[in-house]
Amino acid sequence: MTLYRKELGRVLKSLMFLLSAAGIVLFAYTQGVFPPHSTITKPEPNAASYGTKASGDPALIMPEAAESLFVQYSVNQYTTYPKGFLKYIKLNQADRAKMDEIIAELSADALSDSTRETDDTLATNNGSLQIDGGSLRPNGDGSFQIITPEGETPIDFTFNPDMTWERFSVLMERADDLLGGGSDYSDTWMSHRFGQVPITYEEALADYELTISHDKLTGAHARLFSDYMGIILGLLPVFPAVFLCLGDRKNIAPMVHTRRISSVRFVLARFLALVTAVMIPVLIMCAVLTGVHGLDYGFGNIDIFAYFKYALFWMLPTAMVSTAVGLFFTTLTNTPAAVAVQLVWWFVDTLGGSGAYSFYGIRPLQLIPRHNGLGKTQAYLDYLPELIQNRIRFALIALVLVAFTTFVFSAKRRGLLHVSVFKRRKI
Amino acid sequence: MSESNIQIRNLTKSYGKKQALRNLNLDIASGMFGLLGRNGAGKTTLMKTIATLLKKQEGEIIVCGVPVEKAAEIRKIIGYLPQDFSMYGGMTVTQALDYLGVLSGMSKSERQERISILLKQVNLTEHTRKKVRALSGGMKQRLGIAQALLHDPKVLIVDEPTAGLDPEERVRFRNLLCEIAENKAVILSTHIVGDVEATCEKIAILDEGRLLFGGTVSKLCGMAEGSVYTAEVTQKELPKIRAAYTITAVLSQGKNSTVRFLSPDSRPTIGMPVTPGAEDAYIFCLSKAGKGGNLHDAV
Numbered sequence: 001m002t003l004y005r006k007e008l009g010r011v012l013k014s015l016m017f018l019l020s021a022a023g024i025v026l027f028a029y030t031q032g033v034f035p036p037h038s039t040i041t042k043p044e045p046n047a048a049s050y051g052t053k054a055s056g057d058p059a060l061i062m063p064e065a066a067e068s069l070f071v072q073y074s075v076n077q078y079t080t081y082p083k084g085f086l087k088y089i090k091l092n093q094a095d096r097a098k099m100d101e102i103i104a105e106l107s108a109d110a111l112s113d114s115t116r117e118t119d120d121t122l123a124t125n126n127g128s129l130q131i132d133g134g135s136l137r138p139n140g141d142g143s144f145q146i147i148t149p150e151g152e153t154p155i156d157f158t159f160n161p162d163m164t165w166e167r168f169s170v171l172m173e174r175a176d177d178l179l180g181g182g183s184d185y186s187d188t189w190m191s192h193r194f195g196q197v198p199i200t201y202e203e204a205l206a207d208y209e210l211t212i213s214h215d216k217l218t219g220a221h222a223r224l225f226s227d228y229m230g231i232i233l234g235l236l237p238v239f240p241a242v243f244l245c246l247g248d249r250k251n252i253a254p255m256v257h258t259r260r261i262s263s264v265r266f267v268l269a270r271f272l273a274l275v276t277a278v279m280i281p282v283l284i285m286c287a288v289l290t291g292v293h294g295l296d297y298g299f300g301n302i303d304i305f306a307y308f309k310y311a312l313f314w315m316l317p318t319a320m321v322s323t324a325v326g327l328f329f330t331t332l333t334n335t336p337a338a339v340a341v342q343l344v345w346w347f348v349d350t351l352g353g354s355g356a357y358s359f360y361g362i363r364p365l366q367l368i369p370r371h372n373g374l375g376k377t378q379a380y381l382d383y384l385p386e387l388i389q390n391r392i393r394f395a396l397i398a399l400v401l402v403a404f405t406t407f408v409f410s411a412k413r414r415g416l417l418h419v420s421v422f423k424r425r426k427i
Numbered sequence: 428m429s430e431s432n433i434q435i436r437n438l439t440k441s442y443g444k445k446q447a448l449r450n451l452n453l454d455i456a457s458g459m460f461g462l463l464g465r466n467g468a469g470k471t472t473l474m475k476t477i478a479t480l481l482k483k484q485e486g487e488i489i490v491c492g493v494p495v496e497k498a499a500e501i502r503k504i505i506g507y508l509p510q511d512f513s514m515y516g517g518m519t520v521t522q523a524l525d526y527l528g529v530l531s532g533m534s535k536s537e538r539q540e541r542i543s544i545l546l547k548q549v550n551l552t553e554h555t556r557k558k559v560r561a562l563s564g565g566m567k568q569r570l571g572i573a574q575a576l577l578h579d580p581k582v583l584i585v586d587e588p589t590a591g592l593d594p595e596e597r598v599r600f601r602n603l604l605c606e607i608a609e610n611k612a613v614i615l616s617t618h619i620v621g622d623v624e625a626t627c628e629k630i631a632i633l634d635e636g637r638l639l640f641g642g643t644v645s646k647l648c649g650m651a652e653g654s655v656y657t658a659e660v661t662q663k664e665l666p667k668i669r670a671a672y673t674i675t676a677v678l679s680q681g682k683n684s685t686v687r688f689l690s691p692d693s694r695p696t697i698g699m700p701v702t703p704g705a706e707d708a709y710i711f712c713l714s715k716a717g718k719g720g721n722l723h724d725a726v
Contacts, residue, residue: 002529013517251513255574258478258507259530260499266530414498415481 003265007244007273012280016243020236021281024229031228033221034285035292038374040217043204050204051373052196054360058165061195066106066168068194069175069185070157073103081363082182086348089179098178102171108158192360210377216303218293222310223371223380225289229282229311230368231350233319237278238342241326244274249334257413267327267406274323279316286311314387317394318368324401332408362386367394432457432582432612433477438486440472440636447472449636451486459608461623461644462616463709464633470616471510473633474584477614478507491581506580510587512571516560520551520570523559524577531578538577545573549603565596572603583613589622601626624705632712639716644705651703651711654691658698659683671695673714675707689714 011017028034043050055061072078076096078089091099172185179185184193199207211220248256256266286307293302303309322342329338349367359379362369369387371380380387411417433455440448447469464470475481477488479498488495491504514523521542528538546552549569554562562570568588575583585604589597604613605626617623623630624644632640632647640647655675660668661683668674672688672695687701689711694700703711 002535006526006529010515247515251509251511252515254475254478254480254507254509255512255514255527256530257480258502258505259527260502260532260578261530262499414479415475 003261003269004273007270008276011240011244011273011277014240014243017240017277020239020278023236024232024278024281025285027232028225028228028285033225033228034289036221036225036289039296040208040211040220040374042208043201045201047201047204050199050201053199053203053379054192055195055197056191057195057197058168060197061191062163062165062168063159064194065172065185065190066159066163067157069106069172070103073099078179078183080179080181080183082180087180087182089183091178095178099175102175102178105171106160106163106168108160109156188361207375207378210381211375212301214377214381215375216301216306217297218290218302218304218306219310220375220377221289221293222286222307223314224374225286225307226310226314227369227371229315230318230370233278233282233315234322234349234368235342235346237274237319237322238326238338240277241274241323242330242336242338244270245327245330246334246336253412263406263410263413267331267402267409271323271327271402271405274327275316275320278319278323279311282311282315282319283308313391314369317391317398320398321367321394321401324398324405328401328405328408331405331412359383362390364390364393366390432491433614434487434489435473435477436487438473438476438483438488440469440476440481440484447636448476451633451636451638453631453638453641455612455614456629457608457610457612458629459605459627460612460614461627461630462614462633463618463620463623463630464639465618465713467635468633469636470633471586472636474507474586474614474616477582478505478584480507503578504581506575506578506583508568508571508575508583508585508588510590512567512574512588514559514570514574516558518559519556520546520559520562521555523570524574527574528577533578541577541579542573545576548576548606549573550599564591565593565600568592568596568600569603572600572607576607581611583607583611584616585613586616587618588615589617589619597622620706620709632709634713634716637716640712644708647708647712648703648705651689651691651708653700654689654711655687655701655703655707656690656695656698657685657687657701658695659685660697668697673710675710691715 025034032038076090078091080087080089169187172190173187176183176186184190211217215223290302290304290307294304325342325345326338329341330336345367359371359373359376361383364386369390408417433453435451435453435455438448438451438453439446451469451473462470462473472481476483477490477495479495479501483495490501493500493504495501515526518526524542524545525538528542533541546555549572551566551569551573554566557566559567559570571588572585575585588604589600592600601622604615607613608626615623615627627644629643630640630647631638640650656672658668665677665684665686668686668688672690674686674688676687678685686698687707688695688698689707690698691711691714
């Protein structure tokens with residue numbers, strides 16, 4: 001406990017921590033969650049829009065999903081998230097032939113040879129043709145047209161009206177298998193990604209009432225806060241961790257290594273101190289936001305612990321992982337390599353489409369869970385079991401990294417592991 | 428003769444193909460013990476191995492009855508001051524010692540008591556609130572000694588502690604080590620023979636991982652008896668002397684120089700025999716080893 005306090009003091013006084021804490025608060029400010037820019041209000045009848053939701057209606061899902069698949073098929077570039085990470089798939093000749101069959105069955109008209117030839121041209125011309133507003137033209141009847149390079153025949157796709165949901169599901173499953181899983185056509189995601197319909201007033205009202213009864217208002221705000229804080233906590237905590245461990249370089253390490261303290265206690269104290277430090281600005285913001293909402297809605301109407309519950313349950317595992325990555329790779333390499341590792345992970349996780357999964361579920365290895373909206377309480381309750389699993393998984397990943405760090409630290413202090421890019425060993 | 432605090436038997440350690448320690452045998456008792464050798468002789472490897480910072484490959488090291496494999500136990504009884512000691516620059520002298528005291532498992536009252544005693548002993552009482560980064564080289568080394576003694580170890584290992592210190596600080600530091608060595612075993616590794624001569628009764632000389640000599644300074648000097656000469660030569664004659672003998676010291680005086688040189692095998696054509704100093708004897712020892720002499724067997 002004494003060492004934990006000492007390490008916490010060292011972290012809190014470090015410039016890197018102060019910069020990281022400022023970064024965390026600044027990010028919350030720029031994203032409009034500190035102070036909060038929006039409040040939860042009861043929906044009014046006859047509003048222009050109440051948002052959209054997944055309908056689960058096969059009649060809507062099927063043509064949209066088929067069209068989406070056709071667009072990706074046309075350029076032979078598919079976006080998938082196998083194991084939660086973004087991956088672009090390009091099918092080989094054999095698999096393209098199998099996809100040809102799926103597309104042909106989905107289409108009202110069998111694909112002509114000329115279409116296939118055009119597909120080949122598209123695929124081979126530049127290998128990754130981007131479909132944008134200029135090359136994709138809706139026909140206005142549920143079908144659309146791919147505009148091919150100048151002088152060539154546009155490709156038409158019209159969804160087969162006789163397709164049954166059962167058969168469609170089989171074809172989509174086959175397509176997902178061809179793509180290696182994790183595509184929008186998988187059983188998990190298809191009904192969320194396609195067939196969106198407007199939310200009705202009654203539904204918006206029901207969600208509002210759920211937000212009042214279940215979230216007691218602050219729960220909904222805390223979710224949106226967690227959504228943004230997750231993004232920043234998925235990256236910034238690595239910096240104080242790296243900075244603290246790099247402080248042991250040069251001639252300081254033997255001072256620490258020859259002490260009586262066990263490697264487990266030393267690494268654990270550091271880890272806990274770093275995580276505590278990085279959560280301090282978050283917890284302070286949570287306290288301030290609870291006060292702000294208390295004044296807005298009345299303290300009797302809110303859950304005063306909501307922000308803190310979300311901080312510990314939602315945000316903490318993300319901060320733990322970023323910190324553990326910093327500790328592990330810096331202890332192992334004595335370099336700031338952890339920053340690069342965490343940056344890549346963060347980049348893949350955030351820009352790899354974690355935002356696209358807001359409200360529809362949490363991928364098993366999604367470091368930063370998203371819920372980019374105020375309310376949507378039912379959607380949250382629907383994916384809560386996945387979220388719980390995800391958060392426990394990441395807390396465990398962090399602890400495993402801490403265990404690895406302990407092993408590496410212990411080996412290094414006995415001279416059993418010598419990973420140094422800067423210094424030759426002195427004899 | 429006091430009982431051995433450290434027993435080293437057949438110690439071998441290598442880094443890949445480079446053998447840093449070769450079948451080393453050594454007994455170190457309480458008091459000051461000097462470890463001499465060229466750069467790369469294996470001194471740091473030996474000290475780090477005793478301090479549990481490196482794992483031995485073969486042989487045995489027992490420190491105050493505890494085999495070195497029991498690292499946690501060894502760390503309780505060993506204090507270590509590495510070469511170029513440093514601490515977190517942003518900490519004050521007291522904070523640095525307090526932090527390391529926590530790592531040594533000391534209670535708050537123990538830390539307070541020991542820190543106060545040690546700061547007085549190393550003469551840093553005036554600088555307790557000074558940041559480590561603001562300390563001079565000498566003050567930093569004294570802080571280094573204080574941290575190594577913090578948990579009151581039975582054995583103190585200091586690796587080239589006087590390198591970079593001015594002469595006054597060097598003398599003060601040597602005196603401090605002697606004071607500490609009254610009730611501990613202090614191993615002083617250095618390539619400055621004067622430091623060892625002034626402080627250590629017993630010494631060991633390492634060369635390429637082998638023990639060249641183990642014994643008292645006077646015994647070392649005795650081995651060079653009759654092999655050290657001095658002569659006054661002109662600057663023109665100096666290159667010839669250099670080519671013919673191993674020179675241990677040259678004192679230039681205008682156009683002439685007084686040289687001390689070794690001639691272990693025969694009486695030289697010039698010069699008079701002189702009583703060897705520790706430095707002469709040390710170089711004699713190394714030059715013998717260079718010529719394939721086996722001093723280890725001789726001692």
